[in-house]
Amino acid sequence: MSIKRVRLEGVAVQPTIASILELVNVNKSFGGLVAVQDVNLQIRPKEIVSIIGPNGAGKTTVFNLITGIYRPTSGDIRLQGKSLVGLKPDQVLVRGIARTFQNIRLFNNMTVLENVLVGQHTQLKASVLDSLLRTPRVLHEEAEARKRALDLLGFFGSALIERQEEYAINLSYADRRRVEIARALAAKPQLLLLDEPTAGMNEAETLEAVKYVRRLRDEIGLTILLIEHKLTVTMGISDRIAVLDYGRKIAEGLPDEIRRDERVIAAYLGKPTTSDQNTHE
Ligand SMILES: Nc1ncnc2c1ncn2[C@@H]1O[C@H](COP(=O)(O)OP(=O)(O)OP(=O)(O)O)[C@@H](O)[C@H]1O
Ligand SMILES: [Mg+2]
Incomplete structure (x- = not known):
């Protein structure tokens, strides 16, 4: 052949x-x-x-x-x-180009949701001043980011959405790998x-x-x-x-x-x- x-x-x-x-x-x-x-x-x-x-x-x-x-x-x-x-x-x-790592690299002392939010930092448009002043633009952007992070966790079913407030370190190995993919996807x-x-x-x-x-x-x-x-x-x-x-x-x-x-x-x-x-x- x-x-x-x-x-x-x-x-x-x-x-x-x-x-x-x-x-x-x-x-x-x-x-x-x-x-x-x-x-x-x-x-x-x-x-x-x-x-x-x-x-x-x-x-x-x-x-x-x-x-x-x-x-x-x-x-x-x-x-x-x-x-x-x-x-x-x-x-x-x-x-x-986004990636996941052979040795999972999540922030273990952050929640599942926060880990995915971190992945969206390349997408955010509000300035530092906006953030400090908590302008409507920032509040709107935060709400949208949160909604999108939950959507991304939902790609893997409801289990990770239910555990969104859990610290990453408490998740199973398989779930941590899933969260890492969700975080990678956050960068579109x-x-x-x-x-x-x-x-x-x-x-x-x-x-x-x-x-x-x-x-x-x-x-x-x-x-x-x-x-x-x-x-x-x-x-x-x-x-x-x-x-x-x-x-x-x-x-x-x-x-x-x-x-x-x-x-x-x-x-x-x-x-x-x-x-x-x-x-x-
Ligand atoms: N920063 C580095 N400094 C020196 N050598 C390195 C470095 N990174 C990788 N290497 C070496 O390069 C080679 C390839 O390593 P690499 O991690 O890419 O292998 P791999 O195919 O991913 O292996 P594995 O299946 O074990 O993950 C190895 O000999 C490794 O020791
Ligand atoms: Mg390797």
Whole structure:
């Protein structure tokens, strides 16, 4: 059978208008360690694309490069044709890329609702002076923000709305992952990056997560790039899968192609990962 192989070295992929996000020959070194090497990747609007690979393969580093936490050592990252290189994380967020983290990053001593409200800060228009004076504009904006935050929590059913005043730290792991997605959505992204969205979840929660990731695309119209260790999730959910090993993209294709790719089997499927055993976050 034929595997859609990628050009691994040297040649930049021609930008296409159809891509929403493009990584062009992206490299990232940390001192002597090359964490990401010559990675090319194109994501089209409303695709669900997964990045898989063994621990330490460079998956999270790719997210950190896209979101401006790290700057590529070389190469380019473009959102709708415009380079993101050099932008700070909040600027990348304003451009339309939101993310969740492998190690959930909620404000544990803030409530569920407050955490989602924080995610809307890029959307607020009132000035600091408005805020200090509590002008009608501020009061109106706060009421709207609150309503919208509740709508976003409602994406996951009524459970989180009922727990809106609960401190984030008191939520289950699965609920905290949901709140983190709601917070990411608050910034009205077009592209959502999910770093191991089912890590730490049991089987039922994982199945539920698969459903809502699809709904994020189908109902909200988001494009989704996710890192995921559980193959049942990636194989079932992805339009395409890219496989990283030691920082290089070793394969890319449809789930069925990836499942049968011998390099992938050797590099990844044959090796148990710590996340498969649920010990790794
Ligand atoms: N800030 C950093 N400084 C030095 N090395 C780093 C840094 N961030 C990542 N690395 C290294 O880069 C490599 C890729 O790490 P990364 O976190 O991207 O892997 P990953 O594929 O997400 O792995 P996992 O499945 O364990 O989450 C690893 O060897 C890691 O130690
Ligand atoms: Mg990672």
